[in-house]
Amino acid sequence: MRPDVAAWLARARADAEGRGLTALVPLLEALARSTAALRDANFDAGPDGPAETTHARDAAE
Amino acid sequence: MPVTLPSSLRDAAGLIERRDLSPVELTRACLDRIAAVDADLHAFITVTADIALADAARAEREITAGRYLGALHGIPVSLKDLVDLGGTPTTSGSAVPPRRPDRDAVVTANLRRAGAIVVGKTNLHEFAFGTTSDETAFGAVRNPHDVSRSPGGSSGGAAVSIVERMCYAAVGTDTGGSIRIPSAACGIVGFKPRIGEISTDGVVALSTTLDHVGPMAGTVADAALTYFAMRDGHVRQADVAGLDNDPVTVGVPGPYFLDTLDPEVRRLFGDARATLARAGHEVVDVAIEHAERTADVYLHIVLPEASWYHAALLERHADKYSPGVRLRLEMGRYVLAEDYVRAIHARAALGRAVDRALERVDALLLPSLAIPAPPIGAASVDVDGAKEPVRAIMLRLTQLFNITGHPAIALPMGRGRDGLPRGLQLVGHRGSTNELLAAAIVVERQLAGKEAS
Numbered sequence: 001m002r003p004d005v006a007a008w009l010a011r012a013r014a015d016a017e018g019r020g021l022t023a024l025v026p027l028l029e030a031l032a033r034s035t036a037a038l039r040d041a042n043f044d045a046g047p048d049g050p051a052e053t054t055h056a057r058d059a060a061e
Numbered sequence: 062m063p064v065t066l067p068s069s070l071r072d073a074a075g076l077i078e079r080r081d082l083s084p085v086e087l088t089r090a091c092l093d094r095i096a097a098v099d100a101d102l103h104a105f106i107t108v109t110a111d112i113a114l115a116d117a118a119r120a121e122r123e124i125t126a127g128r129y130l131g132a133l134h135g136i137p138v139s140l141k142d143l144v145d146l147g148g149t150p151t152t153s154g155s156a157v158p159p160r161r162p163d164r165d166a167v168v169t170a171n172l173r174r175a176g177a178i179v180v181g182k183t184n185l186h187e188f189a190f191g192t193t194s195d196e197t198a199f200g201a202v203r204n205p206h207d208v209s210r211s212p213g214g215s216s217g218g219a220a221v222s223i224v225e226r227m228c229y230a231a232v233g234t235d236t237g238g239s240i241r242i243p244s245a246a247c248g249i250v251g252f253k254p255r256i257g258e259i260s261t262d263g264v265v266a267l268s269t270t271l272d273h274v275g276p277m278a279g280t281v282a283d284a285a286l287t288y289f290a291m292r293d294g295h296v297r298q299a300d301v302a303g304l305d306n307d308p309v310t311v312g313v314p315g316p317y318f319l320d321t322l323d324p325e326v327r328r329l330f331g332d333a334r335a336t337l338a339r340a341g342h343e344v345v346d347v348a349i350e351h352a353e354r355t356a357d358v359y360l361h362i363v364l365p366e367a368s369w370y371h372a373a374l375l376e377r378h379a380d381k382y383s384p385g386v387r388l389r390l391e392m393g394r395y396v397l398a399e400d401y402v403r404a405i406h407a408r409a410a411l412g413r414a415v416d417r418a419l420e421r422v423d424a425l426l427l428p429s430l431a432i433p434a435p436p437i438g439a440a441s442v443d444v445d446g447a448k449e450p451v452r453a454i455m456l457r458l459t460q461l462f463n464i465t466g467h468p469a470i471a472l473p474m475g476r477g478r479d480g481l482p483r484g485l486q487l488v489g490h491r492g493s494t495n496e497l498l499a500a501a502i503v504v505e506r507q508l509a510g511k512e513a514s
Contacts, residue, residue, distance in 0.1 A: 012395045023384075027392050031360065035400055038357040043410035 005036045066090055070229040070283035074132040074298060080124065084135030088117035088178050091137040095180065095227045101208065103200035104221035106142045106152055108181040113137065116178045123176070131297045133290040134176030137228040141219050142182035143189055144169060144232055144274070145263040153265050154185040154197040154215075156381040157374055166263025168232060168274055168291045175290035180228050183218030187386045189234055189267040190367060191215055192242050192455040195437050196383035203437070204247060206481055210434040213246030213455065215239040219277050220247040230287040231277040236267045237359060238429075238459025240275050241471035245430035245484025248473045250284045250505075251277045255494055256466030259291050268366040270405070271359070271463040281472060281501045288498075306499035311337065311487070312347035312422035317355070318458055323432045324445055325477030330428045333474045333485055333508055337426075340507050345422065350414040351407070355461045356453060358411065361396055361404035362464070368393025412465040412491075419467075419490050424500045429471035429486035431457050433479060458486065468494045470501045474508060 001009070009032040016024040067073040067082070076082035092110050099105050120135040142152050145162035146169055152159040165173065173179065184202050186194045194217025195201035202217035204210040205224045212220050216233030220243035223231050233240040235253040244251025252275045259274040266272055276287035282301045289296040313319075313334065322330070338344045368375075371390050379387060418425060431454050432442055441448050462469040467488050474485040487504060489497025 008397065015395075016391075021388070021391060024388055024391055027388055028395060031364075031392055031395070034357045034360050035396075037354065038361055038400060038403055038407070041351065041354045041357070041407070043351055043354075043407045 001032065002036050002039065005032050005039065008032065008035070066094070066226050069279055070136055070286060071132070071280070071298065073136055073229055074134075074286075077124065077135045078129055084117040084120040084124070084178060085114065087135065088113050088137050088180065091180050091226070091228055094225065098225050099227065102203045102205060102221050102225065103184050104202060104218040104225065104227060105139070105181045106154065106184050106199045106218070107149060109146065109149060109179055113178050113180045116173070120176055120178065130176040131295050132286045133172065133296055136177050136230065137180045138172060138177045138230045138232065138287070139181055139183045139219060139222040139228045140169060140179055140232045141185050141216050141234055143185065143234055143265040146179055146182065149182065151265060152182070152199070153189075154187040154199060156198040157378045160265070162263065164263070167260035169263065171291055171294040172232070174294040175296055177230070177290065183216070183222055183231065185218055186215035187383045188265065188371070189215040189236060189239055190386045190389055192238065192452050193435065193437070194218065194243070196385050198383070201437050204434045206247065207434065209436055210481070211246065211437050213243030213430070213434060216251070216277065217243045220244060220249055220251070223247070223249045223277055223279055229278065230283060232291065233275060233277050234264060235273045235275055235463065236271045236363060237456045237463055240277055241429045241459045241469060241484070241486060242455050244277055244471040246434035246482065248476070248482030248484070249277060249279055250281050250470065250472045251275065252284045252288055252470045253462065253468065254288060255468040255491055258494060259288070266370050268363040270362055270366060270408075273463065281470070281498065281505045284470070285498045304495060304499040304502050306423060306496060307503045308342045309424065309500045309503050310343040310345070310422045311424050311426035311500070312345050312418060313426050314347050314349045314352065314418055317349070317352040318427045321431055321444055321447070321449065321454065321457065322428060325433065325479065326428050326431060326483050329475045329477065329483045330485060334426065337504065337507055342503075342507070344426065347418040347422065347425065349418045349461070351411055352414070352461060354407065355411070355464065356456070358404045358407045358464055359456070359460045361400050362408070364389070364393035365396040365401045366393070408464050411461065415461070415465045415467055415488070416491070424497055425488040427486050427488070428458055429484040430455060433477060433481040433483065462488050467491055468497045470497060472501060472505050
């Protein structure tokens with residue numbers, strides 16, 4: 001798992017357990033996998049090639 | 062003498078317009094039907110018999126005086142119990158204290174202005190946050206085709222109210238598929254219009270970005286009539302008579318939408334596709350980029366938006382929620398803002414991808430539900446030898462079009478060898494809802510012709 005998502009999961013798990021919501025932990029683990037997939041996805045890569053991203057627009061200003 | 066219930070909303074409307082059937086007789090017959098069968102099915106939370114009979118009596122006086130309002134005048138309808146009816150509690154299917162609206166939701170007011178008769182508030186998956194209508198404070202809703210099974214959800218009670226002819230149209234809501242999923246599981250028509258076409262004012266929210274309001278009914282024409290009334294506050298039979306688009310060109314998206322299907326869904330969808338092609342309609346294969354990321358985008362929008370809506374209620378009434386619903390609401394509190402914004406940006410890309418898939422076709426054609434109605438309480442189901450979580454597999458084919466806002470309609474495509482209904486789905490261009498309804502009428506007619514032969 002990506003280190004940033006793994007760190008998020010560790011914090012979320014600790015918080016859920018501290019609140020007595022241990023049943024939440026498996027759901028948070030599934031959410032972490034989904035978050036990693038979302039962060040890894042490149043939605044700007046359409047069939048016509050990468051679209052201009054916000055980052056690119058900011059860099060151009 | 063007991064009234065023989067008409068088989069469709071259009072038939073009922075014709076009889077009422079010709080004064081061969083009184084709105085009071087029809088309403089009373091529907092209320093009797095609810096009393097006779099609903100104790101075991103739990104489709105309704107509140108039956109508004111007094112309001113319904115008073116409104117039906119007024120409709121009868123108006124029609125007798127020559128003031129016929131149109132196709133919904135005197136027609137019994139139900140409202141999912143997220144939709145406000147002034148003076149009646151909106152329970153959201155929950156033990157959390159209900160809201161008590163003093164006025165109708167906009168969609169309710171429009172239907173009543175068109176002359177519709179509200180017979181009651183239907184049961185649902187609590188706060189619309191589920192696909193099976195079995196996490197509810199008012200008894201799990203049961204599928205009339207097999208009472209050990211769920212009718213789907215979250216608009217499960219609404220679907221059952223149509224199947225059992227407790228009313229002729231139902232108002233549902235659809236955030237990830239909650240109109241189309243129960244429609245497929247129960248063998249009826251369920252229509253999710255384009256985002257924003259039907260007002261959500263007076264409807265309890267799940268996710269303000271993804272929520273849609275729409276009709277459920279026995280046929281596409283009945284759903285279309287109800288949609289026009291929900292949107293405009295009036296409708297005529299002629300509004301639907303002109304909807305036709307023969308022949309149609311449809312695009313079947315793959316592989317994400319076709320790779321995980323119950324074998325009977327796969328068989329019936331293949332049959333439907335072949336029937337359309339043999340009849341001269343063009344059926345082509347299309348692709349939707351990034352479709353495999355649909356569930357990730359959906360989750361990172363619906364979870365934080367639902368948690369936002371429920372934040373104050375969770376602080377005061379956490380113990381009153383169904384455990385599963387409460388946990389999903391708690392999950393939303395952990396989604397980081399950057400991932401929510403990431404998902405909102407992805408939404409635009411997915412919208413463009415669906416637009417591209419639609420470029421050379423009238424509509425997309427795909428199944429609406431990958432599995433038959435699941436057993437009540439099941440957390441997972443076997444799909445062609447693989448174990449799949451129920452919620453995820455039920456949302457798989459519908460949730461993309463909540464993200465993008467394209468109009469989408471579920472209609473029956475026959476029964477499997479197990480006797481359970483299966484449904485297909487048509488998805489239309491943004492801004493072309495009438496064209497989608499026209500295509501659906503053609504497809505429905507074609508499939509009905511095949512079943513009759």
